[in-house]
Amino acid sequence: MKRYLEEIQMARVYAMFAVLFVHVTSLGFAKTSPDSFVFPFYVLLNVLGKIGVPTFLLLSSLVLFYTYYEKPINRVTIQKFYKNRLLYILVPYLSFSVIYFFVKFFLDHAPVSFNDFIIQLSKSIAFGTAYTHLYFIVILLQFYLIFPFLLWLFQRYPFFRKHAIWIGILVQFLWVYTNMNYLQTPRKASILFSYASFCLTGAYLAIYYERIYNWIKDIKRSIHYIVVNFILFGFVWGIYSFLIYDIQTKRLIVSSLVHEVFWSGFGLISATFILTLSILSYEQISSKSKKHFLELGELSFGIFMIHPLILLVMRQLLSSGSPFVFHSWQIISAVVMYFASYYIVKWILLYVPHSWILFGKSSLKNMLIHH
Template sequence: MERREKLNQIDIVRGIAILGVIMVHSTSFATVNMKETTLYGVYNFLNIFSKIGTTSFILLSSFVLFYNYYPQPLTLQRFKKFYRNRLMYIVIPYLLFSLLYFLLRWYQNGFAWDISQMWPSFWSKVAKGQAYTHLYFVFISIQLYLLFPVLLYLMKRFKWLAASAVLVGVALQWAFFLYNREYWQVTNRGSWSPTYFGQYFLGAWLGIYFDRIKGWLIIAKENLTKSKVAVWIALWAAWLASGLAYVNIFYNARLHGTRYHNALYDGLWDIYTMLTPLVLIQVAFLIGGKLRTSFWVGRLRHLGIVSFGVYLVHPLVLLFYRQYPLQSGGTLIHHAWYAGGFVLAVLISWIVVTVLSRLTGWSWLLFGSVPAQLKAASAETKGAPGSTGTSPSASA
């Protein structure tokens, strides 16, 4: 069976998502230290409205997997290859970066370099995705990869499950929220995959039915009808309303100490983060036609291709940058310092990942499939043989 059309636009969505991740991380200190400034509302907005990265990556990962695998026959050989790729391109980078960040933290905290203490502590953190603050995302991804073959089998076996995947995912997600609050009380809830079942199952549904629904999702002249325009307007209105409401409750909580029920935070977060990838896909398809003519669109796609490596590396840049905080200067200088952290985190991690991926043969140990994806994108740009529209939409 032929593979489905390649969707370069997904890389553009990844590029936007990684910018959101870095914006959240680079403004986190400002939301604590800049409360007395007139621009605090801007920092809060950038920090909360940009919380689209983890959930968008989870949805996109699910989308790509189901888009590529759902039409294919289920075979033992295919799943052996799937798990081998996950071991090589996800688990190994996770372990190496966990070790790197663990050692940095251990050094910062001034602990004794005693292997009998370090080894159990390291594996305890690895088993919970806690070696560093951002590695929980990779830990979640590993959990979801383990679940994928089971869910794929069930959705191929029971067509009603595939058709109602979004409802099933949201129901399971909220059951986890409620039972965890009342009974289980799992710590670090955000490090466990059921927290993201709504986004994951939405990605699965989109991947399975994309050929049928893209006319309703993609904004294009050939799709222009009154009913579709109404759907697009409703999507953007709901996205903006939920996003701004989410920003507002954090603003009131942070600045005025206003208390809200956990269900409000979860509800607004769920709506906003499930709608955001749909909006970003629309944006990506709107600008994706300019990949070969627009420098900035091309750079955004390139950033999306290397986004996994950038995700792993950028906290290192911020960690070293924050070793040199401003000791004096006016408010404007402090604003520039926080902006500089964002810019440097993007540029340095982007350059490091790109250079290592292109110039070394071992960079897959750190960045997974990024080097292979860069090579494939380069061949596609040059019109090399094999870069056809029927190749996979992403590494699967």
């Protein structure tokens, strides 16, 4: 039986905080004048937050391939795989899609017929548009749908195993080019092909994971990689932030393809940086810190699902004001959003029956008992 990848839980925590960054800075990023001295800080944090989705996808792919790669593909394996995903991912997604849809519906106060209401709800569920973050779950569900086929390809053909990263990059940019020039779908962000490089890189890393893990944690052997990886992350973060800043200040106009190249490169490099950072920090931090990270890892899915609701409440309380009040409220909102999400999710998982309907499967109770 393969070991439980505790360091991946730490990586999930880092990715979760990235998602929190991108959402908590979104209002300040949109409403702050580019001439303001605080605007560059919003840009830096907002861009940093964009690593969340690529990292989550890479980690999800890594864990799935690590778990299933050496297992035979048969009816029992596939049935168990889909049962777990339907129960613990699809059901929470449906639950929160309905919750967010109703919240938006009542806030908008827009009169609509029952038929139109059902149509709008169905579309929001199908495309992950009930709220800004739910498109990610739609991407995950698409990945789960084709995972058995990908697993078969990797098991059957060595070519796919050896060249998974390049195949992923090629598939992603063929899709981007095709969509840009021919299909022009407005919902590109909800389609799995837009993230193929992250998914297949995760698959590649999973197959060779133990070798990679043991190499990275041996700092004497991997020091050159670590230094290059960290410097490269800082470099692409800075370059992409400058690009976004120049676009927002209208000092630069770039094509969609150029922007896609920068975003994809930044996402892929950042995801490998997060993985490297997680392996190193897992090996260095104390047992007490590990326990806290592992707990946060168990809560990360729930925090991901509920935090925009807390943020929405905070923004309803105060959405504007003097610059000092506005920027201060963004900081207060971030703190309240995190701690409220943390304690709400933890309490529900520990004390509310059938909590999986909202927050999926969690080992939080067992983890707290054994630690």
